[in-house]
Amino acid sequence: MEVLRKLLYPVSLIYALVVRIRNCLFDVGVFKSERFATPTLCIGNLSVGGTGKTPMAEFLISLLKDDMRLALLSRGYRRKSKGFVLADTTSTVGDLGDEPYQIYSKHPEIAVAVDADRRRGIRALEKKVSPDLILLDDAFQHRKVKCGFSILLTAYGNLYVNDRYLPTGSLRDSKREAKRADLIIVTKCPEQSSDSQRQRIVRELNPEVHQHVLFSYLAYGEELKGNSHNVSLDYFRGKNPTLVTGIANPEPLVAHLKGSGLRFEHLRFRDHHDFTENDLDQLRRKEYLITTEKDYVRLNGKVDNLYYLPVAHEFLGDDKNTLSTVLAVFMSQF
Template sequence: MQVLRKLLFPISIIYGLIVFLRNRCYDLGVFKSKTYATKIICVGNLSVGGTGKTPMIEWLVRLLQDNYSIAILSRGYKRKSKGFLLSDDNTIVEDLGDEPFQLKSKFKGIHVAVDANRRNGISELEKMANPDIILLDDAFQHRKVKPDYSILLSAYNNLYVNDWYLPTGNLRDAKSEAKRANIIIVTKCPEDLPESKKSSIRSKINPKRHQKVLFSYLSYNKKLKGKEIDLSELINKEVTLVTGIANSVPLENFLQLEGVTFNHLKFNDHHFFTEQEIQLLQKKECILTTEKDYVRLKSKISNLHYIEVSHEFNKEDRLVFEQTLKQFMTANS
């Protein structure tokens, strides 16, 4: 696979040129970015693959929901509906897609909508929900909308500064576009990342004067949900780990450190399970999955547990992040 990606290097040059020209047209005003009366916070990345966008949306909701009315707008990747859809109590996972449905299920007081056309989605949310804030999920590269505040995520083991354009690398946007972010968060770091390593990463990223570079790590909840038990109760069981996410390595490493042995059935990101796959899973003694996969499996599989994951920051970075967001929310309000 890596050899094939290298052979496709000429295509990545063409792709990079197209990306450059597109961004240049927006910078020069040839293409227009639209602003809105509602405050827009964008969460995204420059690459394909998992950087933890959904847990970051959850982090923002928890921080802001007590003081503001919040709506979330996502593309709804691999959903089976079309156009704009504002979720309600009758909405099913196939309508929204797995990640938006996860957010809808977890935060009952939040409006969750999907629309591939972000401009239309924002306009519809303003009319139907009139929120104080709209959180744009996975929209950093969607320059038709100009957000008021942008959070750029980059995974520790695959920093955008070390990457290259698709299909040779994983970049879907130019590295230089990081300049549009207010905050750059390096996600999925080791919990005990030394300051010397942070300094080295900051130097590579070379942030602009207006930007802050913060570091987060993944925290897994040892109290499993679904069928609720403690993670330690799986140690002597025959566990099948089922994942349909971009990068399952951090979860695999965590489970191994906790002494959980497992047989791993790995599917593509956002995978919708076939009847044949469901029948196979129904025969397993104990299934552990991610929260995103759980919303696609919960009505079909018994003896199903899921593990919650969240972003965590050290005390200093958390304080910086919270203060910066609160300053943004109170400005011009």
């Protein structure tokens, strides 16, 4: 692996140079950024995945939806549709993509839309929905929109300051762009992270004066939800189920299941994997399947005995209150 990284290192240098030139052209105004009348809040990262964007979007939706008319706009990665699509009761995973479909299924009370052209998507939402706030999912690097407030996520085990650029690492944007964030959230922390550990990370990130750094961990549900019934983790003891994952970083889930005393087979697919008939035939031969919620929405109805373990962000210390306060200050400007 180290030999391969050395061989690909020149490619990473070229990639980093191209990314920096692009950002510079936005900074000096050669490439234009557009600001919209409707407040926009961006949730994103500098890497290709694995920081928990979807659970964070769901956390923010739950936090804000009772006080304002919310909309969420996503690219809808690997969806089958084109252009702008506003979710409704007839929408499918193919129409929206797995993550927006998951969010709409859990939060049908908010407007969920997909469009690769974020500016066009925002205009369509303003015309059709007139929201008080638009959440822009995975849009930190999409600089054609000048967001009102930006939340940058970075995973505890792979901080962007220690990461490499593609293809030798997972960085897709320049580390220098972290300065544009209003808030940095370190996700997937150990639940018992000490003050000294958090202070060490803050020193590593070296935030700007205006930036808050918050810390969250993944809290897994005690019950798995299935396509026929719900069960506890104890249900699978001695049954050797198969774990199926098509996400960027399944290691926290793997560690949680092992820590719960489960023995299982792990079939790992790439992020947003489009399960083929051969894949499904293989899965149908398994007695019990455990998966992630994102994979569940793509597999439900295609295989039996399928279960997923819910997961949500929880904040350490008083960081949830800090987040609420910072967002309230942002919204008070409108």
